[in-house]
Amino acid sequence: xxxxxxxxxxxxxxxxxxxxxxxxxxxxxxxxxxxxxxxxxxxxxxxxxxxxxxxxxxxxxxxxxxxxxxxxxxxxxxxxxxxxxxxxxxxxxxxxxxxxxxxxxxxxxxxxxxxxxxxxxxxxxxxxxxxxxxxxxxxxxxxxxxxxxxxxxxxxxxxxxxxxxxxxxxxxxxxxxxxxxxxxxxxxxxxxxxxxxxxxxxxxxxx
Amino acid sequence: xxxxxxxxxxxxxxxxxxxxxxxxxxxxxxxxxxxxxxxxxxxxxxxxxxxxxxxxxxxxxxxxxxxxxxxxxxxxxxxxxxxxxxxxxxxxxxxxxxxxxxxxxxxxxxxxxxxxxxxxxxxxxxxxxxxxxxxxxxxxxxxxxxxxxxxxxxxxxxxxxxxxxxxxxxxxxxxxxxxxxxxxxxxxxxxxxxxxxxxxxxxxxxxxxxx
Numbered sequence: 001x002x003x004x005x006x007x008x009x010x011x012x013x014x015x016x017x018x019x020x021x022x023x024x025x026x027x028x029x030x031x032x033x034x035x036x037x038x039x040x041x042x043x044x045x046x047x048x049x050x051x052x053x054x055x056x057x058x059x060x061x062x063x064x065x066x067x068x069x070x071x072x073x074x075x076x077x078x079x080x081x082x083x084x085x086x087x088x089x090x091x092x093x094x095x096x097x098x099x100x101x102x103x104x105x106x107x108x109x110x111x112x113x114x115x116x117x118x119x120x121x122x123x124x125x126x127x128x129x130x131x132x133x134x135x136x137x138x139x140x141x142x143x144x145x146x147x148x149x150x151x152x153x154x155x156x157x158x159x160x161x162x163x164x165x166x167x168x169x170x171x172x173x174x175x176x177x178x179x180x181x182x183x184x185x186x187x188x189x190x191x192x193x194x195x196x197x198x199x200x201x202x203x204x205x206x207x
Numbered sequence: 208x209x210x211x212x213x214x215x216x217x218x219x220x221x222x223x224x225x226x227x228x229x230x231x232x233x234x235x236x237x238x239x240x241x242x243x244x245x246x247x248x249x250x251x252x253x254x255x256x257x258x259x260x261x262x263x264x265x266x267x268x269x270x271x272x273x274x275x276x277x278x279x280x281x282x283x284x285x286x287x288x289x290x291x292x293x294x295x296x297x298x299x300x301x302x303x304x305x306x307x308x309x310x311x312x313x314x315x316x317x318x319x320x321x322x323x324x325x326x327x328x329x330x331x332x333x334x335x336x337x338x339x340x341x342x343x344x345x346x347x348x349x350x351x352x353x354x355x356x357x358x359x360x361x362x363x364x365x366x367x368x369x370x371x372x373x374x375x376x377x378x379x380x381x382x383x384x385x386x387x388x389x390x391x392x393x394x395x396x397x398x399x400x401x402x403x404x405x406x407x408x409x410x411x412x413x414x415x416x417x418x
Contacts, residue, residue: 028387086295090288123280123284178399189399192392193392
């Protein structure tokens, strides 16, 4: 069991989010963009970095919103608003993404030129909403440091998975895949084989 | 009259067949993998998606004339999340065990790109009845693919079907089929088989040509 608030506990959550509880390999989140954008390494890396950043920031933001506003008896609003959780979370994510896009466009044009096209896609990336929702566990009540560690770890785990996949698919372009299996079919089966390899980490760290 | 029926049935048939969201358009894959370990969770997810997709496309279509273009995505997200909240509360109140088994995946219907895709791609440009049927058809196509995957996974991975034991004595369930890798591989095989039997026709050609 993880000790709340200790450095060791945070390291366990961080590593578990990358290896054993990888958001893509074990929770199937973020598959759509994973399949659409893993054709070459450069775009895969760009998307991965953008997802990592947004996952980390929105996980922290939404954790604050949930325990600051939505739960019954919260400091900012005493009424029970937890039924609005989905709506509020997706609005926070959409708003944050829009804000980041504007800031990056204004102050870092080079970065915007490289990563900007990925930002609007991120709002509907289910990995982000998934991480946000997984950290709201009424029984375990993860604290803010745990949420931050899990958000960062999940983002990096997704980044690693999409880069591995891009590496494989760049080589796959030269191989002779049966026609009905091309595209979606072979990509999903390869992901399955990768997930099997990730099962090998099982038991090293556990969330 | 029969022509009218045919026109109305077309979006439903396309959603299941030649424009199937999972097999042809690679949309909505995340939840397709996550809930297919058991047939029961798959059925609930399929029904939830039928409800959310058909009513969201209907609402988006009804509001399409008064929705400002720049904020249309936010409006669509709001509509979808409202219906997802209804499903979530209904499951929590009536089927609590099922709600726990599905976990965060009910909430993740919001980011199921199938629904947003149909709202943005079809309902924004078509009338309410056609949009409703289009959402219904896409969701039905999605639910059927999920059902096929879960019918492979539950017997092989757990030795059961809808909770009843169907395996012969001495059968040892294949752990890996029930776990995450089995989901990917079962889905890959379903995609392979379907595309091998019904090869993809060019969408540019008119779809009636083969009939």
